[in-house]
Amino acid sequence: xxxxxxxxxxxxxxxxxxxxxxxxxxxxxxxxxxxxxxxxxxxxxxxxxxxxxxxxxxxxxxxxxxxxxxxxxxxxxxxxxxxxxxxxxxxxxxxxxxxxxxxxxxxxxxxxxxxxxxxxxxxxxxxxxxxxxxxxxxxxxxxxxxxxxxxxxxxxxxxxxxxxxxxxxxxxxxxxxxxxxxxxxxxxxxxxxxxxxxxxxxxxxxxxxxxxxxxxxxxxxxxxxxxxxxxxxxxxxxxxxxxxxxxxxxxxxxxxxxxxxxxxxxxxxxxxxxxxxxxxxxxxxxxxxxxxxxxxxxxxxxxxxxxxxxxxxxxxxxxxxxxxxxxxxxxxxxxxxxxxxxxxxxxxxxxxxxxxxxxxxxxxxxxxxxxxxxxxxxxxxxxxxxxxxxxxxxxxxxxxxxxxxxxxxxxxxxxxxxxxxxxxxxxxxxxxxxxxxxxxxxxxxxxxxxxxxxxxxxxxxxxxxxxxxxxxxxxxxxxxxxxxxxxxxxxxxxxxxxxxxxxxxxxxxxxxxxxxxxxxxxxxxxxxxxxxxxxxxxxxxxxxxxxxxxxxxxxxxxxxxxxxxxxxxxxxxxxxxxxxxxxxxxxxxxxxxxxxxxxxxxxxxxxxxxxxxxxxxxxxxxxxxxxxxxxxxxxxxxxxxxxxxxxxxxxxxxxxxxxxxxxxxxxxxxxxxxxxxxxxxxxxxxxxxxxxxxxxxxxxx
Numbered sequence: 001x002x003x004x005x006x007x008x009x010x011x012x013x014x015x016x017x018x019x020x021x022x023x024x025x026x027x028x029x030x031x032x033x034x035x036x037x038x039x040x041x042x043x044x045x046x047x048x049x050x051x052x053x054x055x056x057x058x059x060x061x062x063x064x065x066x067x068x069x070x071x072x073x074x075x076x077x078x079x080x081x082x083x084x085x086x087x088x089x090x091x092x093x094x095x096x097x098x099x100x101x102x103x104x105x106x107x108x109x110x111x112x113x114x115x116x117x118x119x120x121x122x123x124x125x126x127x128x129x130x131x132x133x134x135x136x137x138x139x140x141x142x143x144x145x146x147x148x149x150x151x152x153x154x155x156x157x158x159x160x161x162x163x164x165x166x167x168x169x170x171x172x173x174x175x176x177x178x179x180x181x182x183x184x185x186x187x188x189x190x191x192x193x194x195x196x197x198x199x200x201x202x203x204x205x206x207x208x209x210x211x212x213x214x215x216x217x218x219x220x221x222x223x224x225x226x227x228x229x230x231x232x233x234x235x236x237x238x239x240x241x242x243x244x245x246x247x248x249x250x251x252x253x254x255x256x257x258x259x260x261x262x263x264x265x266x267x268x269x270x271x272x273x274x275x276x277x278x279x280x281x282x283x284x285x286x287x288x289x290x291x292x293x294x295x296x297x298x299x300x301x302x303x304x305x306x307x308x309x310x311x312x313x314x315x316x317x318x319x320x321x322x323x324x325x326x327x328x329x330x331x332x333x334x335x336x337x338x339x340x341x342x343x344x345x346x347x348x349x350x351x352x353x354x355x356x357x358x359x360x361x362x363x364x365x366x367x368x369x370x371x372x373x374x375x376x377x378x379x380x381x382x383x384x385x386x387x388x389x390x391x392x393x394x395x396x397x398x399x400x401x402x403x404x405x406x407x408x409x410x411x412x413x414x415x416x417x418x419x420x421x422x423x424x425x426x427x428x429x430x431x432x433x434x435x436x437x438x439x440x441x442x443x444x445x446x447x448x449x450x451x452x453x454x455x456x457x458x459x460x461x462x463x464x465x466x467x468x469x470x471x472x473x474x475x476x477x478x479x480x481x482x483x484x485x486x487x488x489x490x491x492x493x494x495x496x497x498x499x500x501x502x503x504x505x506x507x508x509x510x511x512x513x514x515x516x517x518x519x520x521x522x523x524x525x526x527x528x529x530x531x532x533x534x535x536x537x538x539x540x541x542x543x544x545x546x547x548x549x550x551x552x553x554x555x556x557x558x559x560x561x562x563x564x565x566x567x568x569x570x571x572x573x574x575x576x577x578x579x580x581x582x583x584x585x586x587x588x589x590x591x592x593x594x595x596x597x598x599x600x601x602x603x604x605x606x607x608x609x610x611x612x613x614x615x616x617x618x619x620x621x622x623x624x625x626x627x628x629x630x631x632x633x634x635x636x637x638x639x640x641x642x643x644x645x646x647x648x649x650x651x652x653x654x655x656x657x658x659x660x661x662x663x664x665x666x667x668x669x670x671x672x673x674x675x676x677x678x679x680x681x682x683x684x685x686x687x688x689x690x691x692x693x694x695x696x697x698x699x700x701x
Contacts, residue, residue: 003052006045008635026635030628046650057676065672067476079397079411083377097663127655128662132177137186151621151657178229184257198576200227224579233279234329246583251277293318323496331380333402370467389469391425391443430521439488454483454528460491460511461538463500489514512545536560544602556613556681565629566601613646613681621657647686
């Protein structure tokens with residue numbers, strides 16, 4: 001018999017807007033706050049319930065954890081990346097949870113440890129430690145990094161003196177994780193700060209050795225729907241400041257060689273016009289959708305005040321079959337990234353007097369692969385670092401010869417106990433209700449007979465694609481006869497910008513019905529015997545919404561750090577991300593946008609019925625999706641799940657945020673716990689799951 005789950009107290013509240021009353025008996029989980037003893041008692045009770053559910057499965061979890069670890073090269077070094085006179089790299093050591101950050105001279109010699117995160121965590125008493133960015137000063141003497149120890153994504157900016165091994169000054173506090181760069185002479189740093197809603201809104205200049213309260217505010221974005229961040233141009237001469245709001249961008253430039261320089265606008269914001277800029281020396285390069293270029297074009301602009309789009313000269317014209325997504329400029333070449341036929345692509349253009357030459361596409365032997373521009377910090381080089389992978393090929397760092405387009409392997413990620421010949425990757429297509437074909441990527445062992453248990457993963461928001469790439473953490477399931485499937489649904493950008501636009505705002509329901517179409521296709525084609533859905537963050541919204549629509553289709557679902565209380569969040573402009581995401585979800589202050597969100601918000605669409613097994617997770621310090629969203633979702637679902645429903649658990653990580661634990665062994669164990677839950681669900685060790693929903697009316701509160 002399954003353990004008895006906890007029940008949260010009911011404290012009736014009614015939200016009223018646009019002529020509708022929304023009863024919400026668990027609103028107190030938000031309003032009382034994460035420090036409240038009653039809130040913590042409920043979350044602890046749910047963790048205890050999870051422990052009871054998992055107790056019979058701990059041996060399975062331990063075996064899975066060992067399997068996961070068996071595919072990890074515990075002592076390893078990452079590919080070195082050159083910056084100035086140094087090569088920077090990371091190292092992991094056997095038995096140590098966190099990486100070491102090192103450097104060694106380009107001219108030769110041994111590596112020196114700049115930061116051992118294991119020692120830092122032990123010395124300062126932190127359970128988790130994250131470094132989001134690190135930048136050396138122009139002369140290499142100093143090394144700045146951003147440190148978070150709570151998962152709340154509020155950072156300290158620390159500056160290490162590499163010669164003494166000590167901090168060069170007291171840490172700067174209250175810094176965000178989006179901006180970190182040096183001025184040209186190494187006497188000052190640029191960093192960003194957030195407003196009260198944790199929206200990146202300010203750019204600051206800090207003079208090294210001076211107090212933080214004397215720092216200079218260079219830029220402040222007052223529009224609550226825009227976020228401001230900055231980065232250094234490839235030639236090292238310009239700090240590029242972008243303020244963006246979903247479908248609108250505005251860029252500013254600041255000459256880092258001028259100690260008192262101030263940002264100047266390049267092209268003023270225009271609703272619906274997106275552009276990304278880099279510094280070409282005597283001109284700007286811009287990727288933009290301006291002028292109806294829905295899949296973006298690349299243009300060149302003169303450097304002068306009062307620029308308009310009429311001044312733009314073409315470099316790469318708009319092609320509806322080619323989505324341009326990024327670029328990196330070198331002294332003699334331009335490397336452009338994009339998508340074509342559903343996959344990532346790279347093109348190289350030579351720089352010539354007065355312009356740019358013909359674009360040549362970089363070719364690879366595999367039919368299905370993922371390639372990206374890697375870390376590049378040397379402007380005057382003819383070799384670009386790129387990253388390459390596929391569903392069966394572990395990640396590789398390669399150097400691309402920008403003249404010949406040949407690649408040289410720098411570092412192949414070692415994966416012990418893995419033979420790629422034993423696995424096969426395939427692509428299939430489902431059909432959405434409106435007739436749109438939805439691509440699905442599959443990977444399995446060659447000797448796995450079909451149909452087989454299938455984990456279907458999806459995301460489908462913000463235009464973020466879920467590309468076919470290798471993940472060693474999938475191997476324990478694949479080796480147990482499972483199929484891993486990825487649904488490339490609308491709301492992502494796998495098939496271009498149109499694919500994203502067709503899955504946001506008023507079209508958001510396409511994201512969920514695409515996922516269901518992929519699931520139904522896998523069943524109909526004899527690939528899947530049992531289906532388990534998985535997604536996190538906006539992907540947690542996806543899996544929760546899919547379960548609401550078709551609960552009987554899935555044996556189990558993982559609803560990770562999920563955005564499930566959509567209306568309550570998007571109606572609260574005081575919390576992180578809300579105002580900056582109106583272009584993604586809509587502003588529910590508008591009746592039409594409210595109606596759209598009301599139609600899919602998982603928390604608001606729970607009804608009495610039979611639900612599959614559900615593993616819901618959250619981080620207490622999560623600034624992106626607050627703990628109260630999954631907590632409210634689970635509490636209401638406990639009221640509504642009919643007899644015959646699956647096991648429902650809520651896991652709260654009290655020491656982390658959106659990304660879970662920072663230590664690799666903790667992360668592997670958390671993955672093993674979820675896999676044990678999935679295996680037990682399919683094997684019937686969590687109890688039988690009812691099929692289909694019951695039409696038993698609305699919730700009473």
